Amino acid sequence: MPDCQRLTTDGLQALLDALRARGYRVIGPTLHDQAIVYDDIHTLDDLPAGWTDEQEAGHYRLTRRRDAALFGYAVGPHSWKRFLHPPVQRLWRARHEDDEIIVVAEPAEATRVALLGVRACELHAIAIQDRVLLGGDYRDGHYQARRRDNFIVAVNCAEAGGTCFCASMDTGPQAQHGFDLVLTELVGDGEHRFLVEAGTPEGREVLAELPASPASDAEIAAAEALLAATAASMGREMAAGDVRELLLANLEHPRWDDVASRCLTCGNCTMVCPTCFCTSEADSSDLTGTETSRSRHWDSCFTMDFSYLHGGSVRASGRARYRQWMTHKLATWHDQFGTSGCVGCGRCITWCPVGIDITEEVRAIRETRDGAPT
């Protein structure tokens, strides 16, 4: 960790102030409705000090920590796509005036947003959405505008959640790139401090404005030990190396029927997934028929409408829909976008009301595939 600095909690408040002074709206983890969700942060008091979460398949509870750590929990139900690729986005409006139809495109909203507390898996998820929404020939102007002016403060995970498996997916727990600043929180030894490193010129500029001092070798060693311990205590794991080949070779595996019997087709997994990007568009008009607008909203491959073509839904069964989701996420995503679509954050496991576990589904197929011992 070269150029590693240390900040006190006052120093972290100074970071918030510096970002706000630069015109950033700061969004980060807050306590709301018994969960940790992303919302506006004004002072350190807005952060969930002393809270952690207990996560299992279909289960999430907040509990108190013994210390006052500000980032001592895993990811919650929200992801940054709520702000970068929002649930509802108007695309255009049209007005019928005299004999003319006037179409007005919705201007792209360019906001200066600082994201505070972005985890390594989430940095990967943002990079994936960048590739999907900006990487091809057709760029999403709204996403582009929202991504243009971001300042990302990443946080290295000091502990793994019960459904985390970023170590398997090679996406964490340490933030490697895609941030302006990265923090590692140290709460031991009666001292509360943050090791901080810059990842970009703007990050260095901001860091230079803060009351930071060089981190000691002991502190750097402590941070490294913490990350090693996090990597070793993942709640879940998935052998990801050959999962693409495994799934594509087992498209008729009986496990798809088994998971379909449990799947609610409610779509929660796709909504909480930080990389799921699918939307549908809908028009709304007024009673007089003089004004109309088109909006897009998050949609899910678990709905019937999503695959509706002339005459019916292509993926009418729950089996077809679950298989589509999982094989796209873990297999054909590689073909389409060059990486896995899964970052191992565990949200789909935690927030499935009946606790369907993507790592368990992969394991079940692996263990009972043709030629595998039964």
Add this chain to the structure above:
Amino acid sequence: MANRRATPRLAVWKFASCDGCQLTLLDCEDEFLGLAGAVEIAYFPEATRGQLRGRYDLSLVEGSITTPHDAERIREVRRRSAHLVTIGACATAGGIQGLRNFADVREYAAVVYARPDYIATLATSTPIADHVSVDFELRGCPIAKHQLLEVITAFLAGRRPVTPAHSVCLDCKLRGNVCVMVAHGTPCLGPVTHAGCGALCPAYHRGCYGCYGPQETPNTVSLDPALEALGMDARDRRRVYRTFNAGAPAFREESDRHDP
């Protein structure tokens, strides 16, 4: 598509119901004047003194069929209507009065009325679509105002109304609600229930009561052990599906599974 040269004639019909869905139309307030300009409200006993006469371009039908007289009357409404849209859980699933379908209605009548022989009622409460062809069903108990306006504007524009049939969960997530089931341990019918309310109850930390009936592909059998694990015994799990949409097939089958 509605004939845009003449103002379309709208009728609102009531069958066995509480009037709540019709009142949604009056509840439109700001939009109501616009509506009154866009359509001729030709028959709406709740709001006007108009007489039943002629034909209607759009009929909104509230309520279920519970009497021999109504079973005849709905045929007359169908004959007079170019488009017939049923509104609310009574009209689309038989309503709360559909609980009679699980019991003996003669027994009820004998207990309630001094002269049950004066009561001409059917043994069942059934949705309108069981009796006549229906062009569109709008779910909910009561229906949502914005969805009713959407159905009417879509009819006027000659397009399909946008009233998604997916789960309430999707609306919860769009709204940013924290899942009451996963994070609070509150039993919730959201995963098996049709969207439309905007995920109202979970936004106020309550589980979904299933007011909009089953979603397009409900898996109640899979949800069942989760509801049980959150403290609902078999009686509760039967009763939770026997409310406003007790007669909707997916909810009826699920409640029947828990019959003692």
